[in-house]
Amino acid sequence: xxxxxxxxxxxxxxxxxxxxxxxxxxxxxxxxxxxxxxxxxxxxxxxxxxxxxxxxxxxxxxxxxxxxxxxxxxxxxxxxxxxxxxxxxxxxxxxxxxxxxxxxxxxxxxxxxxxxxxxxxxxxxxxxxxxxxxxxxxxxxxxxxxxxxxxxxxxxxxxxxxxxxxxxxxxxxxxxxxxxxxxxxxxxxxxxxxxxxxxxxxxxxxxxxxxxxxxxxxxxxxxxxxxxxxxxxxxxxxxxxxxxxxxxxxxxxxxxx
Amino acid sequence: xxxxxxxxxxxxxxxxxxxxxxxxxxxxxxxxxxxxxxxxxxxxxxxxxxxxxxxxxxxxxxxxxxxxxxxxxxxxxxxxxxxxxxxxxxxxxxxxxxxxxxxxxxxxxxxxxxxxxxxxxxxxxxxxxxxxxxxxxxxxxxxxxxxxxxxxxxxxxxxxxxxxxxxxxxxxxxxxxxxxxxxxxxxxxxxxxxxxxxxxxxxxxxxxxxxxxxxxxxxxxxxxxxxxxxxxxxxxxxxxxxxxxxxxxxxxxxxxxxxxxxxxxxxxxxxxxxxxxxxxxxxxxxxxxxxxxxxxxxxxxxxxxxxxxxxxxxxxxxxxxxxxx
Numbered sequence: 001x002x003x004x005x006x007x008x009x010x011x012x013x014x015x016x017x018x019x020x021x022x023x024x025x026x027x028x029x030x031x032x033x034x035x036x037x038x039x040x041x042x043x044x045x046x047x048x049x050x051x052x053x054x055x056x057x058x059x060x061x062x063x064x065x066x067x068x069x070x071x072x073x074x075x076x077x078x079x080x081x082x083x084x085x086x087x088x089x090x091x092x093x094x095x096x097x098x099x100x101x102x103x104x105x106x107x108x109x110x111x112x113x114x115x116x117x118x119x120x121x122x123x124x125x126x127x128x129x130x131x132x133x134x135x136x137x138x139x140x141x142x143x144x145x146x147x148x149x150x151x152x153x154x155x156x157x158x159x160x161x162x163x164x165x166x167x168x169x170x171x172x173x174x175x176x177x178x179x180x181x182x183x184x185x186x187x188x189x190x191x192x193x194x195x196x197x198x199x200x201x202x203x204x205x206x207x208x209x210x211x212x213x214x215x216x217x218x219x220x221x222x223x224x225x226x227x228x229x230x231x232x233x234x235x236x237x238x239x240x241x242x243x244x245x246x247x248x249x250x251x252x253x254x255x256x257x
Numbered sequence: 258x259x260x261x262x263x264x265x266x267x268x269x270x271x272x273x274x275x276x277x278x279x280x281x282x283x284x285x286x287x288x289x290x291x292x293x294x295x296x297x298x299x300x301x302x303x304x305x306x307x308x309x310x311x312x313x314x315x316x317x318x319x320x321x322x323x324x325x326x327x328x329x330x331x332x333x334x335x336x337x338x339x340x341x342x343x344x345x346x347x348x349x350x351x352x353x354x355x356x357x358x359x360x361x362x363x364x365x366x367x368x369x370x371x372x373x374x375x376x377x378x379x380x381x382x383x384x385x386x387x388x389x390x391x392x393x394x395x396x397x398x399x400x401x402x403x404x405x406x407x408x409x410x411x412x413x414x415x416x417x418x419x420x421x422x423x424x425x426x427x428x429x430x431x432x433x434x435x436x437x438x439x440x441x442x443x444x445x446x447x448x449x450x451x452x453x454x455x456x457x458x459x460x461x462x463x464x465x466x467x468x469x470x471x472x473x474x475x476x477x478x479x480x481x482x483x484x485x486x487x488x489x490x491x492x493x494x495x496x497x498x499x500x501x502x503x504x505x506x507x508x509x510x511x512x513x514x515x516x517x518x519x520x521x522x523x524x525x526x527x528x529x530x531x532x533x534x535x536x537x538x539x540x541x542x543x544x545x546x547x548x549x550x551x552x553x554x555x556x557x558x559x560x561x562x563x564x565x566x567x568x569x570x571x572x573x574x575x576x577x578x579x580x581x582x
Contacts, residue, residue, distance in 0.1 A: 030457075059457065061425060062432040065404040088379070089406025092413075107457050110349040114460035114470065124307075127354060131310050138352035142380030183458040183471075186424040186451065187492070194491035197573050198582070212486055213479040221473045228477070228489070233453075 004248065008054065008174070010257045012210060013040040017047045024048070025254065027056035027071070029086050029105055030184045030232040032064035033205045035071045045078040054082040057090055059107055059184070064202070069093055076100050084155060095150040103153040103174065104146055106181045109136050113157065113180045113235070115222055121161045133163040143168065156250070157181055158237050164245045173249050177241060178256040179227070179234040188231050270519060270544050273343065273443065274537045275526040277320055279331045281533065286338035288534045289541025293335050294375060295526060296345035297322040302358050309463045312359070313345035313375075314399055314455075316462045320527030329369045341372025347397035349456065350378050360384075367392050376400065377456070379414065386415040393417045395443065401456035403429075405436035412440050419443070420522065424454050427512050427578050434517040442518045447536045447566075449524030450504025450575055452496045472501060499574035503567040506577030507543055507559040511551050539566055551581065 006022035013026060013036045026044060028034035035057065036044065044053065055075040060068045068090055072083050076099050083100050085091045086107035094102055112132050121129070130138055137143070137154075146154075153172045156165075157180040165173070190209045191200045215228035227234045241253060274290035276282060285293060296313035298321050308316045315321060322328040332342040344366050351359050359381065366374060367390060374392055376382050377399035385394060395418040402408045402419045411419065418441035421430055434442055451458070452471050460470040475493055477485040484490070504524070506513070513521070521544070523536045539562050548555050563571045573579040 059401065059454070060404050061429045062404045062436065063429060065406055069406075087404070087407060088400075088402065088410045089404045089408070092406050092410035110457070110459070112459050112461070114458070127352065128306060128310055131306075131352060135352055136350040138354075139350040139378065139380050140353050141356070141384045142350055142378060145380050145383045148383075181459070183453045183460055185492075186454050189489040189492035190486065192488040192492040192495075194487060198579055199492075199573075208486070213481060213483075215485045215489055216478050216480055217475045218478075219470075219473040219475050221470070 004251055005246075006252050008052075008252055008254050010056075010254065012257065013037070013044070015257070017044070017049070017051070019049070021051050023052035023054060023081070023252075025054045025056050025084070027084070028058050028230065029056055029084075029107055029181070030058050031188070031230050032058050032060050032067055033202060033207055034058075034210065034230065035067060036075075038070070038074045041071065041074045041078055041080075045080070052081040053079075054084060054103075055080055056084040056105065057086060059087045060090060061202075065089055072097065072100075082153070085151075091149055091151070101153055102150045103155060104151045106155050106157055106176070107184070109154060109156075111136060111157065111159070111181075113159065114182050115160070115224070115235070129161065129163055130166075133159040133161065134165060137166050137168060143171070147171075155254070158239050158244075162244060165247055165250070167247070168249070171249065172251055174252040174254055175241075175246070175250050176254045177239050178236065178254075180237055181232065182226060182235055183233040185228075185231040185233065189228065190230070270514060270521065272537055272540055272544070273520050273522045274533060275523060275528065276331060276533075277322055277526050278530075279322075279327045279334065281530050282331050282334045283338065284530060284534055285537055286335065286340050288537040289544075290537050291340050292343055292372070292520065293331070293340060294343040294345060294522075295322055295328070295331070296320070297325055297328045297362075299325060299358055299362060302355070306355075309461050311348035312355075314347050314397070315345075315526055317467065317527060325365065329365075332369045332371055335372075336370055342370075343373040343375050343395060344371045345375045345397070346381070347375045347377040347399045349399050351381060356381075363390060363392070373418070375420070382411070382414045382416065396420060397456075398422045398445075399456045401454070403433075405433055408433065408437040408440055412437070417441060418520070421445070421518070422454065422456060423451055423577065426580055427509055427516070428580070430513065430518065431516040438517060441520065442516075443520035443522055444506065444513050444518045445504070445524060445577060446506045446510070446513075446521040447523045447540060448502055448504050448528075450499075450501050450577060452501065469501075471496065495572070495574035499572055503569075503571075503575045504577060505563050505567075505571055505575055507540070507562055508551060508556055508581045509578040510543065510547050510559075511549060511555065512578070512581070514547070515549075535566060
């Protein structure tokens with residue numbers, strides 16, 4: 001890995017801050033309950049000796065978006081360096097905030113990562129391969145739109161079949177090393193109450209998904225397995241960064257907790 | 258260009274029904290639909306890309322109109338019935354080499370009298386605004402406006418109607434619509450209860466039997482091989498044991514109307530016409546009889562309607578708004 005490429009570690013709100021990392025990511029792409037509170041932001045800011053701090057923000061319902069915006073404001077006031085945005089409304093608001101790098105998260109980018117269509121990959125023509133590898137990065141109007149909204153960094157995850165990234169101006173890139181994002185559950189599985197046959201309201205959430213291990217999902221129809229982490233469905237990937245043709249613009253690698 | 262904004266309280270409630278063939282138009286309009294929606298794959302697209310490369314959010318040919326000519330005839334016939342046609346251009350993104358085909362279809366739609374485009378790609382939406390394309394834009398659930406800031410964001414781009422993402426509860430819908438009353442809202446009401454947030458879901462829907470990955474039988478274990486939490490198991494068991502095609506939000510109609518939702522969407526492009534007519538007819542009858550508030554009689558009527566449509570009792574896993582149950 002070039003020395004110019006930094007390593008960011010995902011941590012939870014109450015985790016100790018380990019040494020040896022260039023930065024830390026706190027929050028969630030898919031759940032507002034996992035956002036750091038103001039106290040968490042303060043505590044993390046004080047605990048950190050070195051390394052940048054990134055706030056990862058989720059898609060947000062109408063009763064959640066105020067908390068997301070509040071967390072962003074607090075993070076900015078404590079000198080956090082980056083906010084990862086996964087909601088159009090949050091992007092709308094954060095675009096006018098100063099003093100923070102705005103990153104388009106994986107949910108905004110909508111790369112096609114779900115398993116099912118890619119084999120035989122070799123029989124697909126180049127445009128189709130590009131579509132499944134980096135499709136949104138070939139959507140110039142969308143990229144212009146992101147730039148116009150103040151986005152200057154994009155998060156990537158490794159496609160099932162690697163292709164070189166297109167040559168794009170105006171963006172830096174962060175690459176998730178450990179997972180690709182497949183889907184997000186509409187209702188949180190951890191909130192399901194089997195006795196009452198209903199999902200509990202988000203307000204009753206005890207964030208037990210952070211206490212439990214990830215759930216491994218296997219199916220005879222899938223050659224492999226998926227991971228359920230809170231509401232997010234991910235696929236674990238083992239990527240040897242050194243073997244990828246990463247341009248210098250991919251200057252940040254994200255590691256799972 | 259912005260369409261004329263109308264609210265639920267100054268017009269009658271409307272049904273938006275799926276269509277994929279010319280001969281479906283008249284029966285669907287006569288069954289009670291005011292809007293029809295559908296899509297087409299121009300030959301230039303169909304010859305260049307597999308069906309999983311999306312022009313619109315359907316991956317099987319039977320969900321599309323067979324030709325632009327037939328689609329144009331369907332648009333004309335819908336208008337003759339006093340209705341409007343919404344064309345689906347709701348892929349989450351279009352690559353540069355695909356955009357000319359999309360824009361040609363947009364220009365065709367304007368000339369053909371299409372009533373609205375259902376769109377999702379913010380880049381496309383921004384381009385349509387910048388080029389002053391004179392056709393109303395409806396934001397697909399693939400675009401995801403889940404809070405008032407998102408609705409405002411898309412309204413600034415020219416969206417006149419938001420199709421509400423399936424993840425929102427009734428209370429959240431009320432909050433959202435109250436905060437942004439200048440936009441029209443449309444809600445799913447029958448069929449297609451997707452267990453995931455469809456605008457964020459990248460599962461490829463390409464199996465010939467139309468059994469999508471969310472419906473597969475998933476074995477769950479925690480990473481140590483142990484049993485998953487009972488609530489997680491229950492969530493997935495419910496998805497497996499229910500049928501996403503049996504989705505329903507009928508009981509919630511009065512609450513949705515009160516929240517300002519003006520259009521109710523039936524899912525099912527590619528379904529047999531007979532099935533579409535059952536769904537639209539039942540919804541049309543219920544809208545005509547709908548009370549101002551949900552009461553026991555309404556609840557019973559909707560439960561009976563559900564059983565008549567789907568042949569079994571409803572459950573929380575089929576319910577769009579399970580907090581009503």
